[in-house]
Amino acid sequence: MIPGAFEYHRPSSVADAVALLAKLGDDARVLAGGHSLVPMMKLRLAMPQHLVDLGGVKDLKGVRVEGADIVIGAMTTQHEAITSELLAAKVPILREAALQIADPQVRYCGTVGGNVANGDPGNDMPAVMMCLNASYRVRGAGGERRIAARDFYEGAYFTALEPSEIVTAIQIQAPPTGHGYAYEKLKRKIGDYATAAAAVILTIRDGKATSCSIGLTNVGERPLWAEDASQILTGSSLDAATIKKAVAAAEAITAPASDNRGPAAYRTKVAGVMLARALARARQRAKA
Amino acid sequence: MAKAQIALTVNGKTVDALVEPRELLIHFLREDLALTGPHIGCDTSHCGACTVDLDGKSVKACTIFAIQANGADIRTIEGMAAADGTLHALQEGFREMHGLQCGFCTPGMITRAWRLLQENPSPSEEEIRFGISGNLCRCTGYQNIVKAIQYAAAKLAGVPFKEAAE
Numbered sequence: 001m002i003p004g005a006f007e008y009h010r011p012s013s014v015a016d017a018v019a020l021l022a023k024l025g026d027d028a029r030v031l032a033g034g035h036s037l038v039p040m041m042k043l044r045l046a047m048p049q050h051l052v053d054l055g056g057v058k059d060l061k062g063v064r065v066e067g068a069d070i071v072i073g074a075m076t077t078q079h080e081a082i083t084s085e086l087l088a089a090k091v092p093i094l095r096e097a098a099l100q101i102a103d104p105q106v107r108y109c110g111t112v113g114g115n116v117a118n119g120d121p122g123n124d125m126p127a128v129m130m131c132l133n134a135s136y137r138v139r140g141a142g143g144e145r146r147i148a149a150r151d152f153y154e155g156a157y158f159t160a161l162e163p164s165e166i167v168t169a170i171q172i173q174a175p176p177t178g179h180g181y182a183y184e185k186l187k188r189k190i191g192d193y194a195t196a197a198a199a200v201i202l203t204i205r206d207g208k209a210t211s212c213s214i215g216l217t218n219v220g221e222r223p224l225w226a227e228d229a230s231q232i233l234t235g236s237s238l239d240a241a242t243i244k245k246a247v248a249a250a251e252a253i254t255a256p257a258s259d260n261r262g263p264a265a266y267r268t269k270v271a272g273v274m275l276a277r278a279l280a281r282a283r284q285r286a287k288a
Numbered sequence: 289m290a291k292a293q294i295a296l297t298v299n300g301k302t303v304d305a306l307v308e309p310r311e312l313l314i315h316f317l318r319e320d321l322a323l324t325g326p327h328i329g330c331d332t333s334h335c336g337a338c339t340v341d342l343d344g345k346s347v348k349a350c351t352i353f354a355i356q357a358n359g360a361d362i363r364t365i366e367g368m369a370a371a372d373g374t375l376h377a378l379q380e381g382f383r384e385m386h387g388l389q390c391g392f393c394t395p396g397m398i399t400r401a402w403r404l405l406q407e408n409p410s411p412s413e414e415e416i417r418f419g420i421s422g423n424l425c426r427c428t429g430y431q432n433i434v435k436a437i438q439y440a441a442a443k444l445a446g447v448p449f450k451e452a453a454e
Contacts, residue, residue, distance in 0.1 A: 004310065005310050008292065008309035008355050038351045038352070039351065055356060102422070103422030104404075104422045105339060105346045105348045109345070109351070109352065191334060
């Protein structure tokens with residue numbers, strides 16, 4: 001399959017990339033790892049006239065500490081995220097989630113920024129970022145702004161990003177030392193998107209959950225932050241009855257499509273099962 | 289669209305070429321350079337038959353444009369054996385352990401396993417299976433592919449290969 005013809009641009013700075021996007025308008029698409037866009041171009045479902053490849057922008061690479069926050073450059077690949085000792089120590093849920101994305105070859109190319117910015121409800125990082133209350137640093141012709149992950153997703157492939165803007169980095173306040181975490185994903189095979197998946201971050205003190213946050217993947221038009229379920233669990237002793245209530249609250253906000261991953265009702269139940277498993281594992285990992 | 293000049297290294301040789309931006313790396317390798325070892329299997333980024341090594345990463349050459357490989361160092365299955373024709377330990381392993389039947393997935397499998405063994409010279413069976421999960425084989429059931437990679441890991445480490453009991 002041969003993609004449609006396009007003009008290729010390879011800026012070396014964020015400023016140049018943003019200027020190009022402003023100039024080229026709707027005819028241009030940003031190319032990050034390319035493992036969502038290039039297959040779409042080969043199917044001619046996407047036919048951009050211009051591709052702005054961010055592969056040459058060094059400022060978009062790497063994971064670093066800034067004050068109390070962890071900052072992940074948008075062009076950091078999943079493979080780099082998996083092998084980052086800093087992320088493994090501070091935000092280990094990212095490694096756990098990244099290892100469940102696609103396959104090794106795709107993880108060498110696919111980027112964390114592309115995964116969060118594309119707006120595909122099947123992508124895994126958005127729900128994890130909502131769970132972590134991360135924010136995205138965005139640059140456009142009008143300057144820089146920050147958008148909370150929880151406010152970013154508007155619908156399938158629709159985000160708060162303007163066409164001339166790019167996500168430059170993901171900023172995360174690291175969860176407290178000793179927090180529990182888990183990303184549980186059911187997929188039919190390696191490389192598949194989730195039938196349903198759940199991300200959990202929690203902290204426990206004296207047998208009670210002092211905080212709890214839940215994200216859900218691929219069970220709606222958008223990735224979901226399960227606010228009610230998170231609140232039900234916060235302050236509880238994570239007893240069976242409360243978990244059951246929280247799982248029901250999480251299932252209630254899902255609206256998955258019926259597709260070859262299963263009927264909608266099944267995928268909603270899978271989301272509940274993934275959440276229960278993620279809670280159990282996060283609790284096991286949390287240091288009281 | 290205007291063609292662009294690219295310069296890269298393929299199997300140790302410098303290559304200068306003109307490419308159309310939309311030309312995929314797999315077409316550049318197979319049609320422009322006549323390196324037909326990397327195969328086009330699914331053409332949808334799933335099967336891994338087109339896997340090549342690019343700057344220390346295993347990549348699916350059907351999902352990257354040749355122009356993105358400007359300046360890159362690429363190795364394909366054609367660059368595995370020594371100049372005198374001596375097979376690489378992985379190639380020998382696939383032969384000795386019957387790691388192929390039809391052979392279509394083999395170039396991608398070997399190229400992927402080559403990078404895997406550099407990152408993890410003594411992988412467990414589970415790590416091998418996870419490491420080659422981006423490469424599909426429809427013949428073997430993978431059993432002998434795993435053995436072939438274990439054979440190569442042992443040979444490269446200079447230790448005798450002991451086949452696990454089934």
